[in-house]
Amino acid sequence: MTGRLKISLVAAAVAVLAVGVPFTTSFVILLVTRALAFSILVMSLDILLGFTGLASLGQAAYFGVGAYMTAILATKYQIGLGFDFWLVVLLGLMIGAVLAAVFGLLAIRASGVYFLMITLALGQCVWGLAYRWNSLTGGDNGINIQVRPKFGIDLSNEVTFFYVVLAIFAASLLAMYVLVRSPFGRSLAGIRERELRMKILGYNTWLHKYIAFVIAGAFGGLSGVLWAHTAGIVSPDNVVLTTSVDALLMAVLGGAGTLVGGAIGAFIVIAIREYLSTLVPWWQYVLGGMYVLTIFYLPSGLMGIPARLRRRRGAPGSPGGEEKLAAAPS
Amino acid sequence: MGVNYWLIQAFNGISYGALLFLVGSGLSLIFGVMRIVNLSHGSYFLLGGYVALTVIWTTGSWVLAIPVAALAIGGVGLVMERVFLRPLGFDPLRQVLLTVGFAFLFQQAALDIWSGNNFDIEPPALLTRSIQVGGLYLPLYRVFMIAIAAVIGLVLWLAMEKTRIGAMVRATVDDAQMARGVGIDTSRISMFIFALGAGLAALGGVIGGAFLGIYPGLDFEILPLAFAVVIIGGMGSLGGAAIGALLVGLADNFGKALFPEISYFTLYAPMALILAVKPTGLFGRE
Numbered sequence: 001m002t003g004r005l006k007i008s009l010v011a012a013a014v015a016v017l018a019v020g021v022p023f024t025t026s027f028v029i030l031l032v033t034r035a036l037a038f039s040i041l042v043m044s045l046d047i048l049l050g051f052t053g054l055a056s057l058g059q060a061a062y063f064g065v066g067a068y069m070t071a072i073l074a075t076k077y078q079i080g081l082g083f084d085f086w087l088v089v090l091l092g093l094m095i096g097a098v099l100a101a102v103f104g105l106l107a108i109r110a111s112g113v114y115f116l117m118i119t120l121a122l123g124q125c126v127w128g129l130a131y132r133w134n135s136l137t138g139g140d141n142g143i144n145i146q147v148r149p150k151f152g153i154d155l156s157n158e159v160t161f162f163y164v165v166l167a168i169f170a171a172s173l174l175a176m177y178v179l180v181r182s183p184f185g186r187s188l189a190g191i192r193e194r195e196l197r198m199k200i201l202g203y204n205t206w207l208h209k210y211i212a213f214v215i216a217g218a219f220g221g222l223s224g225v226l227w228a229h230t231a232g233i234v235s236p237d238n239v240v241l242t243t244s245v246d247a248l249l250m251a252v253l254g255g256a257g258t259l260v261g262g263a264i265g266a267f268i269v270i271a272i273r274e275y276l277s278t279l280v281p282w283w284q285y286v287l288g289g290m291y292v293l294t295i296f297y298l299p300s301g302l303m304g305i306p307a308r309l310r311r312r313r314g315a316p317g318s319p320g321g322e323e324k325l326a327a328a329p330s
Numbered sequence: 331m332g333v334n335y336w337l338i339q340a341f342n343g344i345s346y347g348a349l350l351f352l353v354g355s356g357l358s359l360i361f362g363v364m365r366i367v368n369l370s371h372g373s374y375f376l377l378g379g380y381v382a383l384t385v386i387w388t389t390g391s392w393v394l395a396i397p398v399a400a401l402a403i404g405g406v407g408l409v410m411e412r413v414f415l416r417p418l419g420f421d422p423l424r425q426v427l428l429t430v431g432f433a434f435l436f437q438q439a440a441l442d443i444w445s446g447n448n449f450d451i452e453p454p455a456l457l458t459r460s461i462q463v464g465g466l467y468l469p470l471y472r473v474f475m476i477a478i479a480a481v482i483g484l485v486l487w488l489a490m491e492k493t494r495i496g497a498m499v500r501a502t503v504d505d506a507q508m509a510r511g512v513g514i515d516t517s518r519i520s521m522f523i524f525a526l527g528a529g530l531a532a533l534g535g536v537i538g539g540a541f542l543g544i545y546p547g548l549d550f551e552i553l554p555l556a557f558a559v560v561i562i563g564g565m566g567s568l569g570g571a572a573i574g575a576l577l578v579g580l581a582d583n584f585g586k587a588l589f590p591e592i593s594y595f596t597l598y599a600p601m602a603l604i605l606a607v608k609p610t611g612l613f614g615r616e
Contacts (some may be wrong), residue, residue: 049423099377110609114605118609120554121561125603128595128597132593133592135591135592156599203437241549248426248427249430252427281442282438284434285435288434289431291430291434296417299424
């Protein structure tokens with residue numbers, strides 16, 4: 001598949017969502033909005049996982065600070081409920097980036113399993129604060145956000161809100177796509193494939209990884225801002241280890257190193273968790289089983305299926321690295 | 331707040347550390363031998379507690395519940411290692427995700443079998459009393475926890491340092507490739523250590539179930555603490571796990587008593603710092 005065809009497919013999918021979703025039930029609209037908001041976090045993780053080769057177990061930390069910041073500003077200071085919603089969006093990007101800039105100083109030196117562990121520890125630091133710092137975060141109960149922003153348009157209307165989230169999602173996807181296609185993104189891929197080679201070529205690989213880490217943090221914060229208004233409640237559950245793990249699983253399920261794969265993974269997992277769970281009590285077997293099967297039989301994720309089919313048919317598959325990169329161990 | 335208050339806090343911290351040692355030592359050995367970040371370790375803890383409950387409900391024997399739970403979950407670990415982790419080869423990301431997939435499956439299975447209620451494991455009446463030591467009333471159960479962790483720690487240490495199998499395990503931790511080269515069956519060692527680690531976590535679940543309770547979600551609550559033990563102590567080192575468990579137990583208790591609002595932060599921030607400075611942990615082998 002050529003690059004242009006891929007872009008048109010993604011654009012078509014976004015257009016289908018934009019046209020089709022408002023005609024569905026309010027439950028579906030909410031579900032899609034949630035998936036879109038969370039997708040940004042998963043795609044931000046994919047910048048690290050799929051394009052830089054860093055598997056992080058603490059991405060929920062950035063999601064969490066973005067969400068908590070939104071909730072605290074909205075409930076304690078009434079900031080972000082009018083036009084200043086866009087200021088909060090900006091602040092969300094910034095707080096995620098700042099946190100990642102601090103955490104990155106500690107984490108980037110490590111690689112492989114140690115990177116997993118240190119990001120886990122850093123994520124737990126944020127969770128610990130969210131869980132325990134009652135006066136600021138409301139502790140275990142979290143913070144309820146009563147109203148959504150209203151500025152000319154009313155975001156408490158679910159269709160309007162859906163369009164805002166969809167627009168931010170599309171803009172984020174585009175920004176990240178441009179990033180990974182840029183020379184900077186190419187050198188990240190070089191680091192993923194063989195860091196030593198890049199070092200010898202004269203690249204400052206530490207700095208490259210650090211910048212990628214900070215950018216991923218920024219989008220994580222943005223995702224948190226949207227999530228806070230989507231869910232209407234922010235709690236330690238948003239920062240807990242399992243949320244980081246979820247993001248990782250969604251990225252791998254969709255296909256690491258593809259960006260949109262992360263969004264697909266998020267849609268599927270959220271659909272199973274929030275829709276299938278209303279139908280059958282054993283939905284978690286489906287989820288767990290799907291993870292296990294994906295890891296065994298689809299190391300390149302759902303996005304790797306077309307390439308696989310092509311190879312099976314004997315046609316010359318795409319020589320590109322997309323297939324290789326997801327399967328490549330860090 | 332007199333001296334006694336602090337002594338009680340220290341005692342509580344040490345006894346909590348004893349529990350964490352049971353969970354952390356297994357995780358540390360598994361990491362040392364196999365380099366696996368095992369995110370289903372918390373599930374073994376929880377499942378151990380549940381199996382113990384079933385044994386207690388059917389036979390009424392708490393003493394019997396301990397070995398049955400440890401063996402049953404050790405068996406689960408063994409099967410998981412043989413059937414799923416072994417064929418996966420060495421890839422930290424896929425291993426992590428696989429163990430999470432299993433953690434979800436275990437969660438659902440536990441929900442189906444034991445329902446979502448909160449349970450307590452009732453220890454024998456003998457252990458629910460308190461003893462008086464120098465003006466302090468110490469719950470006997472916590473003394474028992476410290477004793478059992480000490481005994482198990484000692485047995486593990488002797489097994490690692492004085493037996494042939496222990497030497498093989500240490501060799502595998504230090505350099506798996508060389509160990510294979512001199513004829514050590516590292517695959518067997520991995521299987522054995524994984525089962526042992528799972529069994530130890532289950533044992534922790536039975537012992538800890540008396541004062542933590544047994545409920546859905548406990549698995550992912552205990553897991554990060556176990557990782558803190560492993561990281562602070564050093565991966566693959568038993569002595570390190572003991573010291574790490576003690577430090578985490580004390581930090582947790584004093585943190586909650588002294589500055590409750592940031593108590594978890596004071597636990598995990600040092601963990602991150604240690605990792606950043608010395609990735610193998612304070613007492614880990616290079």
